[in-house]
Amino acid sequence: MILRFAILCALFLFIEFYSYQAFRTLIKLRWVLVSYQVISLLLLIFIIYSFSQVDRSVGQTRQFMFTTGLMLLVYVPKIVMTLILFGEDIFRIGASILNYFIYNAPRKEMMPDRRKFISQIALGLAAVPFLSLIYGIFEGKYNFKVVKQTIFFPDLPDAFDGFKITQISDVHSGSFDNPEKINYAIDLINEQEADMILFTGDIVNTHATEMHPWLDTFNRIKDYKYGKFSVLGNHDYGEYVIWPSEKQKDENFQEIKKLYGDIGFKLMLNEHTYIQKGDDKIALIGVENWGVNFKKVGDLNKASQNVAQDDFKILMSHDPSHWDAEIKNHPKNFHLSLAGHTHGMQFGIEIPGYFKWSLAQYIYKQWAGLYEEAGKYIYVNRGFGFHAYPGRVGIMPEITVIELKKGKNVA
Template identity: 35%
Template sequence: MSRFVFISLALVAALLAVDYYVYRHWRRYVRLRSRHHSGIHSLRWTLPLYQVLMPLMAVSMPVYFAFSNWWEVEPKLARALFMGIWVTYYLPKALLALALLVKDGIRFVIWLFGWFQERLLAPAEVPASAPAEGPAEVPAPAPTPTAEARLDLSDMKRMRRREFVQRLGWSAATVPFVVVGYGVFKSLYDFQVFRVDVPIRDLPRALDGLTVAQLSDLHAGSFFSERPMHEAVSIVESLRPDLIAITGDFVNHDADELPLILPALNRLRAPLGVYGCPGNHDHYARIEDVVRGVRSTPVDLLVNQHRTLRVDGARLHVIGTDNTGFRQRYADLPGALDGLQADPHGEEVRLLLAHDPTFWDAHVRPGFPEIDLMLCGHTHGGQIGFEVGPLRWGLARVAYARWAGLYAEARATGAGRQFLYVNRGAGTVGPPLRLGIRPEITLLTLRRA
């Protein structure tokens, strides 16, 4: 059995299990509701619809990936629409199933406790004795109609209260669908500008106040059209940076995605130039085609190379490496620095563009203390998380110590600090979804410390 078939069967089984578990709870609620409502308000019509959607949605993912190349439609748009619908259908179901599982677990524990209480703590049975002779027992008077009416009214109130609680619960269950739908269709390309000051010790006065706009992780295949990238570039243009940096992952997995971003990249201009470096996803495609496509624009893609810029007598060294990270070892930082002419008076700054933040701790900090600032991306901030004032957390935090924002550590030489900035990315990878972690455009300002 091929790996694809095995993974597909496991995926279908897991999705069916989650969907059927939620369906059973929904069916129970609909049956209760049908006692007091009829017609369309009983919601019974949702049951056959649910029964049809369950198997169709479960098999849709493996079928799509098996046969999507046969579709005579625009593949990027089809992929984006399909993934958006699929995530909106299943992610809230998974959250709902988890909540229902907790509720059922609590109910089971309560039932189990009651069962043991009945078996272990019930009083021993007392043998029945012969009835004593005496006057016949007078039967209790039959309940009056008023008492019966009170019982019926009490039962009705309990039923209505139970239905109200369940209706409230299922209404609350729609919240994840609304939130995920917002993350897929609204906040996906709702770019946020982060303005960051980088205080560099002994920064040349000529470079004090120099601005760098950073984009990262464009993932062209995650865009519906050319429009999101044009919007991002318009924002960058409005910031009027001195230099623009793009830190890798121009595509998802195919150089054919580049036409979705190349027209916008052709608009990029900055007084000191536009520079970039490759990312891990650029190697999933044919890296030669990606490099050729990006270099056809104003972006100077640095693959283990450097450029030295003169700014009022000071030197700004822009260094770009290929990707080194999980299962990739393409960076050659010594090669990128080869031939770099340091300023004899120390009037210089070294700016490194490298895609993966782990490269900073593994290679830059221990071996290259002369690097002042490294810009990277890769983590996307996890795409799901929260950032409220000083409180922030993203899914990427699970795998990366440096997952978003500015980080600083003392240089190995002890003279000042080195800085790392991790951009949250402009595109997406995996589910086309962002919740709480918006796509980022960064404006970094170098400050003399």
């Protein structure tokens, strides 16, 4: 514990030292530099103090999200400056070695001065994440996008050619603070002409009570001809706080399961149902959470018991890591899996059809959008809400509309 704290302190000092160098190179007024140091110190003390006051029996609070946002707002730009100036110092040290051993330069001329334009570049680049994070907090977290995706299957039953599914995921209702924006998102959901809606988990952050102020809002989601179905996400189990007793934890879990029914969704707990359209049917399967690094209670075999191998299947499983670990090579042949969980880290860059990047890709092989392997597909929804960082940058909250088509994918 002491070693971790020492390493963390050393890292902060390293970042503060280099970010200060950028200002010192460009600004010569002493009072400005002293003000910068004082403000930086006060912010660091506030951030450390706020995190030290986190109550593990309560979980995420407004104060925690504010502090997380502030920390990212302060230190992500400083990390950018540090990387650039540290890189410059590597160059300067290399130059000083050459000057000493090869050019025999006088001692005072050995180390090149820090270049002003490098500090200008560092500050300019640091402004990009700074402004982006501010946008993400005030606008991005409610900048809902409807993403439409068509997927072709050669063995799709004829009656389901053109069948549309709306998917939402990761509501995290305990993070919401703007009823008008959430009502707008519900209107967006209702505007989509879909046959069925699927909700792939995480209705709350931890406590069932988080959803109570939003029940009427989510009850505005219209009825769908072929139903409203859901599964649980990792946050729905109340695993991330310290409970006074197992009894209270279980009571909260039972209340969370009830919430899905309270907003009109059939919660599927390692089970399946058949969706009948005309003379054809498809199997809809829902498992509890199963993640490589999270709670493993999803049971594919139990959920798909008595489902034929050649039935067309849609599987709901919250965590996309389940796909590689168990789903894609399962003998029951799950045609389409729907997941969420990653949020795309709520931070990244997306240029549809050209470029997609987020830190999430270094943790999850499938982290946002559609993926295919051997004719089997998984779609990972980017999430409806937000968690920890109270914003979204580049990876916007998503309402997905998937259209199933019969035939071969032309892509």
